[in-house]
Amino acid sequence: MTVIVHGGGPAISETLGKLGIESGFVNGLRVTSEAVLDVVEMVLSGQINKEIVRRIQLTGAAALGLSGVDGHLIEAKPVANSHEVGLVGDVTKVNAELIQGIVNMGYIPVIAPVGLGADGGQRYNINADTAAGAVASHLGVEQMVVVTDVPGIMSTVDGEKQVLPVVSVAEIEDMIVSGEIYGGMIPKVRAAIACIQGKVQEVVIVNGSEPNVLSKVLKGTGIGTRIVR
Structure with a gap:
């Protein structure tokens, strides 16, 4: 669907x-x-x-x-x-x-x-x-795909901004408190948290400018950030 x-x-x-x-x-x-x-x-x-x-x-x-x-x-x-x-x-x-x-x-x-x-x-x-x-x-549905203008949820690792391939609900809450997740990304992750607690198994956040981005998500190529329970 x-x-x-x-x-x-x-x-x-x-x-x-x-x-x-x-x-x-x-x-x-x-x-x-x-x-x-x-x-x-x-x-x-x-x-x-x-x-x-x-x-x-x-x-x-x-x-x-x-x-x-x-x-x-x-x-x-x-x-x-x-x-x-x-x-x-x-x-x-x-x-x-x-x-x-x-x-x-x-x-x-x-x-x-x-x-x-x-x-x-x-x-x-x-x-x-x-x-x-x-x-x-x-x-x-089992999966929701959030298409936005960033490649996923970012975090600073060894002084460099990197996309986190997988994050949990608890980790997201910590990142909001620390300020790593801010502004327009807050409603996105809040929506993800809300629906994952229902029947949705995971939410994937991806960059819409990535060529064939939805096909890559459906093929499970590891693109973007997966938010899981």
């Missing part, structure tokens, strides 16, 4: 800048007002989502783009530090049956991480890695 959950941070920041709307970050989460959320939904659900669908279909595969709003796909509640970040959500429920139904029809679901509150009235900006981890857990 292949399911894609995507972000679009740079494109969102670029559009916010063009519109003169300010938005900062707190521990890797974008501070989200209603004005920022309008831009987030426009860029993620409109621009990025459809671009990914088009590119997949150019390869001959079939894809269907949607967001967490469609079919009440992703239900969310405010994050614990919502007083700092505003309308950012934590996932409380995923409509796994809808995703499975799309897969059964022969389509690759491409999901933009905008969610709805339980009453369906309030939208939430959800970190893409958090959303992906929740989707992976609810679907019960």
Whole structure:
């Protein structure tokens, strides 16, 4: 089963800048007002989502783009530090049956991480890695692949930055405390920890600029960082 959950941070920041709307970050989460959320939904659900669908279909595969709003796909509640970040959500429920139904029809679901509150009235900006981890857990897949702009989790060994091939949940917690893992990497590893405690056996973090990166992951060539129980 292949399911894609995507972000679009740079494109969102670029559009916010063009519109003169300010938005900062707190521990890797974008501070989200209603004005920022309008831009987030426009860029993620409109621009990025459809671009990914088009590119997949150019390869001959079939894809269907949607967001967490469609079919009440992703239900969310405010994050614990919502007083700092505003309308950012934590996932409380995923409509796994809808995703499975799309897969059964022969389509690759491409999901933009905008969610709805339980009453369906309030939208939430959800970190893409958090959303992906929740989707992976609810679907019960064995492996989640996080495609990002770094080659994996880095650590200083003998004075040089190196990619750690395998790390445990306990080691990640220590690295967050020590400051080795910081900024935008924190939500990624937090999402990994959350879903590994469910049915997911491992999370692999890889650099998306690596040629044929997903094929290499599926072949088990040791690329990136594996996060395990």
